[in-house]
Amino acid sequence: MTKKYTEEIEENFTPITLNEEASRCLLCLDAPCSKACPAGTDPAKFIRSVRFKNIKGAIETVRENNILGGICARVCPTEKYCQKGCSRSGIDKAIDIGRIQKYITDMEEELHMNVLAKPIKNKKEHIAIIGSGPSGLAAAGYLLLKGYHVDIYEKEKELGGYLRYGIPEYRLPNSVVDKEVNRIVSLGACVYTNTTVGKDITLEELEKKYDAVILGIGLNKAKTLPMFMNNPHVVSSISLLKEIKENKGNIKVPNNIIIVGGGDVAMDIATSLKILGSKNVACVVYEEFSEFKASEKELEGARNLDISIYDGYIPLSVNDNEVTFKHRKIDSEIKMKADLIVLAIGQEVDATNIDVEFDKNEAKTSTYNIKGTNIFAVGDISRNKEKSVVGAVRTAKEVVFEIAKYLEGK
Numbered sequence: 501m502t503k504k505y506t507e508e509i510e511e512n513f514t515p516i517t518l519n520e521e522a523s524r525c526l527l528c529l530d531a532p533c534s535k536a537c538p539a540g541t542d543p544a545k546f547i548r549s550v551r552f553k554n555i556k557g558a559i560e561t562v563r564e565n566n567i568l569g570g571i572c573a574r575v576c577p578t579e580k581y582c583q584k585g586c587s588r589s590g591i592d593k594a595i596d597i598g599r600i601q602k603y604i605t606d607m608e609e610e611l612h613m614n615v616l617a618k619p620i621k622n623k624k625e626h627i628a629i630i631g632s633g634p635s636g637l638a639a640a641g642y643l644l645l646k647g648y649h650v651d652i653y654e655k656e657k658e659l660g661g662y663l664r665y666g667i668p669e670y671r672l673p674n675s676v677v678d679k680e681v682n683r684i685v686s687l688g689a690c691v692y693t694n695t696t697v698g699k700d701i702t703l704e705e706l707e708k709k710y711d712a713v714i715l716g717i718g719l720n721k722a723k724t725l726p727m728f729m730n731n732p733h734v735v736s737s738i739s740l741l742k743e744i745k746e747n748k749g750n751i752k753v754p755n756n757i758i759i760v761g762g763g764d765v766a767m768d769i770a771t772s773l774k775i776l777g778s779k780n781v782a783c784v785v786y787e788e789f790s791e792f793k794a795s796e797k798e799l800e801g802a803r804n805l806d807i808s809i810y811d812g813y814i815p816l817s818v819n820d821n822e823v824t825f826k827h828r829k830i831d832s833e834i835k836m837k838a839d840l841i842v843l844a845i846g847q848e849v850d851a852t853n854i855d856v857e858f859d860k861n862e863a864k865t866s867t868y869n870i871k872g873t874n875i876f877a878v879g880d881i882s883r884n885k886e887k888s889v890v891g892a893v894r895t896a897k898e899v900v901f902e903i904a905k906y907l908e909g910k
Contacts, residue, residue: 504775505749509670509801510574513603522551525595526587533597536585538886539893541566543582543597546604559608562601563615567641568634568893570605571663571680573598574672576890577764577795609679618687622647625711625907629653630697633661634889635879636716637684638896644687646904651710652689655696659685661718663889665742666765668772669749698853707874712903715870716878719861719887721850724843725815733821737761737769737844744772754839755779758823760815761844762787767798769842774805782808782836784815784825786845810834849881868899869906876903 513521531544542565549558562569578598586594608615626649629636637659640650658664660677685691697703706713722736737759744751753776759766762785770781783802787793788811794802802809813825813834822837849861856875857864863877864870870877878899879892886894 504670505744505772506669506673508574508673510599510602512606513599518550518600518603521596521600522547524588525551527551528587532585532587533582533595537582537890538888539566539572539890540897541569541572541582541601541890543595543601547595547597547600550600550604555604555607556611556613558604559611559613560615562604563608566890566893567616567638567684567896568680568889569601570608570676571634571672572890572893573601573605574676575663575667575888577797577888579796581890616641616645616683616687619645619647621649621688623649625649626651626709627712627714627903628706628710629714629716630703630706631661631716631718631879632659632681632691633716633718633879633892634663635718635882635892635896636661636714637663637681638893639714639716639878639899640689641684641687642896642900643903644684644689646900650689652685652691653695653697653701653706654691654693657693659691659693662738665745666738666768667745668741668768669745670771670775671768674745698851703854703856703875711874711907713873713875714878714899714903715854715856715863715875715881717849717851717854717881719847719849719880721848722843723846723848725845727815727818728841728843731818731820731841733838734818734841734843737765737842738847740842741765741769741772744776749776751776753778756838757781757840757842758836758838759783759842759844760823761785761846762809762811763793763844763846764795764798765847766844767794767802769844770802770807771798771805773842774802774807780808780838781805782810782838784810784813784823784834784836786812786814786828788812788828868895868902874906876906 525547534542534544546558546561582597583594629652632654643650659681664677722738728734812828816824816826824835863881868876884895
């Protein structure tokens with residue numbers, strides 16, 4: 501079972517199937533797929549390059565537009581963005597843009613291409629980045645390419661944030677995370693791991709030391725419900741995902757599991773547990789299927805593994821390891837008993853000892869800047885409605901633009 505966890509589930513294109521898929525592209529003049537990509541990766545352009553056998557050109561397009569292109573190719577919910585805009589979907593089905601991008605970025609490694617040449621440090625300003633999840637990493641890369649000096653502060657022992665410690669290995673291998681991280685760090689970043697801002701160094705100290713500070717800590721704390729607190733049978737999805745990934749899936753899992761929640765994280769933990777050998781995994785979800793938050797790909801993967809999904813139910817009470825759920829709309833209750841109860845009901849910001857004001861998990865900012873300071877918020881804690889990796893890349897591009905304006909004005 502461990503081997504299944506460490507092998508990517510999605511089948512790769514071959515050169516033949518890649519060309520077959522690219523040949524389906526309608527080569528739209530005003531490509532809606534490119535308009536629909538939050539990060540501006542420009543799928544229309546790289547698919548056109550693939551279609552005309554210009555793989556190197558395709559690699560350049562992806563990497564120049566999306567510094568985390570290899571990661572986004574694997575984890576982006578493309579059916580919500582580029583593939584939703586694909587004109588081909590009106591004829592039969594959308595182009596599989598994610599898998600084409602995955603092939604391209606894998607070929608980047610095969611060809612030993614280095615599209616992001618190390619820049620000359622032509623600017624005097626130094627910028628600190630707190631957190632090395634997707635938004636922090638992307639911001640670091642774009643700042644380095646502009647010639648700024650960048651220091652990254654990360655509380656864990658390795659960079660990557662949720663990319664490394666949350667997304668399962670079968671979806672995003674840490675070998676891919678390593679390559680993307682190394683590509684950015686090699687541009688000249690200085691890295692401080694095992695360093696918690698607010699504990700090992702204060703935010704105030706960073707404000708004084710650096711010309712600008714980027715806060716990219718993400719939604720790093722699992723939400724809970726009072727009825728589940730201090731229950732030995734209950735764990736959070738993000739803590740369990742981290743344990744599984746750190747151990748490469750080599751952990752013992754119980755047979756009967758209830759998962760409360762139905763987003764991508766819930767599908768990730770349900771699929772992981774099933775792959776690792778749990779016999780009965782049931783997801784009890786607040787949303788009904790018509791309003792599901794999980795991506796189509798994640799939901800399909802869970803169903804293919806015979807994971808039970810009860811939609812439209814909310815937890816009513818819990819007694820030890822037995823939970824009673826009530827349907828939101830119909831007069832129905834179900835009782836379920838399990839060896840383990842996993843909460844996957846969302847995440848929130850944990851800004852302990854960081855003196856920044858938040859409103860509903862968003863830092864109070866004006867165009868990313870916290871008024872009266874040199875601090876900028878990025879990623880999930882910024883005014884970013886797309887809580888995804890590709891959304892994090894978009895906010896990174898925008899915050900770098902705002903910082904450049906701020907420093908020039910200063």
